Amino acid sequence: MIILAADIGGTTCKLGVMDERLEILHKWEIPTNKEQDGRHILKNIHESFQKNAQIKNYSMDEVKGIGLGVPGPIDFDNGVVNGAINLNWAGKKNIREEYEQLSGKPVYVDNDANVASLGEKFKGAGQNAKDVVCITLGTGVGGGIISNNELVHGYNGSGGELGHFKVDFKERFLCNCGHRGCLETVASATGVVNLAYHYYEELRFSTIIEDDIESRTLQAKQVFDAAKEGDEFSLYIIRKVSNYIAYALSVISVMSNPEYIIIGGGVSKAGDFLIDHIEERFQEITFKPAVEGTKIVTAKLGNDAGIIGAAGLIKQYVK
Known part of the structure; x- marks a missing residue:
């Protein structure tokens, strides 16, 4: 089983593939496309994960879930972001629902600072x-x-x-x-x-x-x-x-x-x-x-904290 994770930033999206011990198997970045109210961001992330699966020769069937870190206030229980200015997302946007429809997998979403904290807890200085x-x-x-x-x-x-x-x-x-x-x-x-x-x-x-x-x-x-x-x-x-x-x-x-x-x-x-x-x-x-x-x-983790923490959401909440 593997876990996919994205730390979504205003300039780039950091993407990672991890095993169940939260060890990074692959990591890369894609530009954040904020055009048209940021409507392409989640689709671009999903397509990049699909492309990576083909290149690295693993199946999306092996994916346990996808964790996402977002720069904005999050209703964690429902996966809703209430505005993310850096991404051109205005008002409430149900990230979990949108990405589950794209991927067919369990999705958990949290604030980017929270997921970085979780990363440091699991695999860093914590x-x-x-x-x-x-x-x-x-x-x-x-x-x-x-x-x-x-x-x-x-x-x-x-x-x-x-x-x-x-x-x-x-x-x-x-x-x-x-x-x-x-x-x-x-x-x-x-x-x-x-x-x-x-x-x-x-x-x-x-x-x-x-x-x-x-x-x-x-x-x-x-x-x-x-x-x-x-x-x-x-x-x-x-x-x-x-x-x-x-x-x-x-x-x-x-x-x-x-x-x-x-x-x-x-x-x-x-x-x-x-x-x-x-x-x-x-x-x-x-x-x-x-x-x-x-x-x-x-x-300790630098820029990897966000993707490790986002993957940690899946490790912790997807049984």
Whole structure:
């Protein structure tokens, strides 16, 4: 038996074929065709899987099911996405029903951040533990909460939307969700730059990145690189970022008590430097029994997390 999985993104769709142990047998990408309200996307994915089966000489009869990761809010029980702007999908769209009609196979659909979290739980830094939190620090902030092996979806699919956890109570920056003070505004790559611009104006520190600040060309990586070199202003910014993340994790920890907290996304490439700052503050402010045994680690799977997690949906829910 094999499992098919797709991590559907705004530019490309990452496709994979896995065995029941979630080992990748084949993986590839196809462009995401968003023309005509994205109506070709699912059909293109299905046809690519069929073509791969012919080339790699396996039968679609061997397929146990298809898991799909989608960049939008999902009604998990029904497989319905409620708008996916990056795919030109407006309003509610029943992805499960559409793809089951195409494939004749069981289909499960979840949010892309959730499936990436599930991938890290099964085959990555989560070591297949029952209780895992994954937080992805990229252009925005996403993630997922896995409790007793189950992804937390909540009443209407908004469970685990970690980027919209309010941490900045001075509400300095406007989030894409329309609110101010979300974790995404102070801990994403954009958030690091937000803080650098804000505190440079307020404090007027001398810093090796001041030319990039004044020309408004600063990138998060430059702040981390300067902090690693001992630049006081950049260190100040990284401590602020780490404090916000640690605060969010401290609250999540008393609610779900994860064994592993996994930090992923582009910002996580700062590695141990970032983890150490988060860990220090996390230990200081978190309820001690909730800290005991919890490990904060960096994600391992990179771009494969999404397809592995999407396949994990089939492993978990298709009996």
